[in-house]
Amino acid sequence: MYPKTFDDLIYEFQKLPGVGAKTAERYAFTVLGWSDEEISELAETLVNLKKKVKKCTRCGNLTEDELCEFCKNSNRNQNIICVVQNPKDISVIESMQQYNGVYHVLDGLINTQKGVLPDQLNIMTLLNRVNERTEEVILALDPTVEGETTALYISKLLEGKCRVSRLAHGIPVGSHLDYTDAMTLLKAFEGRKSS
Amino acid sequence: MYPKTFDDLIYEFQKLPGVGAKTAERYAFTVLGWSDEEISELAETLVNLKKKVKKCTRCGNLTEDELCEFCKNSNRNQNIICVVQNPKDISVIESMQQYNGVYHVLDGLINTQKGVLPDQLNIMTLLNRVNERTEEVILALDPTVEGETTALYISKLLEGKCRVSRLAHGIPVGSHLDYTDAMTLLKAFEGRKSS
Ligand SMILES: [Zn+2]
Ligand SMILES: [Zn+2]
Numbered sequence: 001m002y003p004k005t006f007d008d009l010i011y012e013f014q015k016l017p018g019v020g021a022k023t024a025e026r027y028a029f030t031v032l033g034w035s036d037e038e039i040s041e042l043a044e045t046l047v048n049l050k051k052k053v054k055k056c057t058r059c060g061n062l063t064e065d066e067l068c069e070f071c072k073n074s075n076r077n078q079n080i081i082c083v084v085q086n087p088k089d090i091s092v093i094e095s096m097q098q099y100n101g102v103y104h105v106l107d108g109l110i111n112t113q114k115g116v117l118p119d120q121l122n123i124m125t126l127l128n129r130v131n132e133r134t135e136e137v138i139l140a141l142d143p144t145v146e147g148e149t150t151a152l153y154i155s156k157l158l159e160g161k162c163r164v165s166r167l168a169h170g171i172p173v174g175s176h177l178d179y180t181d182a183m184t185l186l187k188a189f190e191g192r193k194s195s
Numbered sequence: 196m197y198p199k200t201f202d203d204l205i206y207e208f209q210k211l212p213g214v215g216a217k218t219a220e221r222y223a224f225t226v227l228g229w230s231d232e233e234i235s236e237l238a239e240t241l242v243n244l245k246k247k248v249k250k251c252t253r254c255g256n257l258t259e260d261e262l263c264e265f266c267k268n269s270n271r272n273q274n275i276i277c278v279v280q281n282p283k284d285i286s287v288i289e290s291m292q293q294y295n296g297v298y299h300v301l302d303g304l305i306n307t308q309k310g311v312l313p314d315q316l317n318i319m320t321l322l323n324r325v326n327e328r329t330e331e332v333i334l335a336l337d338p339t340v341e342g343e344t345t346a347l348y349i350s351k352l353l354e355g356k357c358r359v360s361r362l363a364h365g366i367p368v369g370s371h372l373d374y375t376d377a378m379t380l381l382k383a384f385e386g387r388k389s390s
Contacts, residue, residue: 001286003259005240005247012237015229016222027211029283032257034210036245042207043238045200050231052200062227064198088224091196 006032058129060105060122062087070102077101082138083126083154085109085147088178093140095182099189101138104129109146110153118153127157134162138192141166142177165192201227253324255300255317257282265297272296277333278321278349280304280342283373288335290377294384296333299324304341305348313348322352329357333387336361337372360387 002010006028013024031039055061056068059081063069070076070090080101084090090103106121130137137158141147151166158164167188180188197205201223208219226234250256251263254276258264265271265285275296279285285298301316325332332353336342346361353359362383372380 001264001289002282003248003257005243005259006257008240009244012240015225015233017225018218018221023213025283026213029281030210030212031241032244032248038210039241039245043241045203045207046226046234046238046241048200049204049227050234053198053227062198062201064200069196086224087197088220091220094196 055105058125059103060107060125061090061103068103075100077135079133079135080138081126081129081134081136082140084140085142085177089140092178092180092182092185093189096186096189097182098186101136104137106141106150109141109144110150111146112149121150123154123157126154130158130161136163136165138189139164139166140177140189143167144176168192250300253320254298255302255320256285256298263298270295272330274328274330275333276321276324276329276331277335279335280337280372284335287373287375287377287380288384291381291384292377293381296331299332301336301345304336304339305345306341307344316345318349318352321349325353325356331358331360333384334359334361335372335384338362339371363387 009028009031010021010024013019013027014021016024019027031042052064053062054064056063056071057066058071059068061068061070065072071078077100081104082093082099082101083104083106084093085106085108087105090105093099093103104122104126106123106126108116108121110116110118110121126137137154139151139154141151155164167185168190177185204223204226205216205219208214208222209216211219214222226237247259248257249259251258251261251266253262253266256263256265260267266273272295276299277288277294277296278299278301279288280301280303282300285300288294288298299317299321301318301321303311303316305311305313305316321332332349334346334349336346350359350361362380363385375383
């Protein structure tokens with residue numbers, strides 16, 4: 001009933017998580033009200049996204065360069081590695097403003113039911129990074145079955161190679177790291193235990 | 196903390212209605228997971244939107260042609276004109292599958308407080324459309340202060356020129372037309388009264 005291009009846009013918006021027909025329609029009408037410049041801006045940003053944003057060759061975090069901002073920052077302790085599920089979790093940890101090490105992004109968690117096996121995750125690169133200078137690997141993974149399984153798997157791999165710790169309980173079991181507030185997370189960091 | 200292009204995208208998504216930082220971030224991560232083709236598709240649709248989608252020169256509805264699908268459809272009664280606030284309301288009325296006339300899109304309602312005056316709306320074009328063949332003008336406007344003000348204004352303009360009716364009560368007062376279900380709307384159409 002709407003012109004094709006307008007319907008196309010509604011269809012596109014419905015691909016976003018949690019966006020149904022009504023919301024997609026509302027977004028499309030909003031965008032229709034934008035100036036040519038505003039629309040081009042969004043279109044260009046989308047095109048640039050795939051062109052410019054890639055993974056840090058060392059840690060797997062998002063970056064527009066070879067190395068991400070943490071890996072190339074000499075003020076960060078490059079010998080303490082915090083392992084996270086995805087780049088979003090880094091932004092939660094950074095919001096504590098207390099952690100001064102670097103990161104390693106697994107890009108998921110082991111999930112045998114969904115067929116996510118260790119070799120599909122960024123785990124071998126972690127093993128290769130760890131050396132005699134490595135002081136600690138902190139496993140900051142969700143306190144879920146998948147998170148625990150992954151933590152256990154990595155702990156075993158790193159056994160005898162360096163200190164491995166996990167976040168203390170404090171994060172409610174079954175919840176997600178990126179919904180945790182900075183204070184709770186800070187407590188979990190402070191109370192972390194050897195794995 | 197994210198790469199610039201990624202932050203840009205989060206910023207862009209926050210311009211959509213009801214989208215906060217967390218939701219925008221979630222959308223950006225979703226889009227990052229799309230294939231190049233999927234991203235180009237959205238970008239192209241956005242660019243096409245302003246290029247292709249324009250207003251019907253007769254009724255103000257959205258179209259990619261000179262006239263919209265209703266104005267150029269000879270199976271619709273071109274002498275019954277349903278006046279609506281915006282193109283979204285047309286889709287609600289069409290969902291009844293009962294109305295066979297055409298439309299006129301005002302592109303807003305008179306709102307003296309917000310400085311929306313009659314001459315900023317698509318009202319003169321309505322007056323120019325109405326002629327001796329016009330059987331009826333149905334004012335399908337929101338049952339709000341602005342809707343009533345606009346309906347009254349148009350009724351006076353068309354006085355003596357043709358039959359003017361308004362939707363019957365049945366639509367809860369203070370609510371919006373595009374949140375009305377098809378059955379309620381059908382009842383309101385059937386019970387419409389002369390204005
Ligand atoms: Zn890095
Ligand atoms: Zn039209």
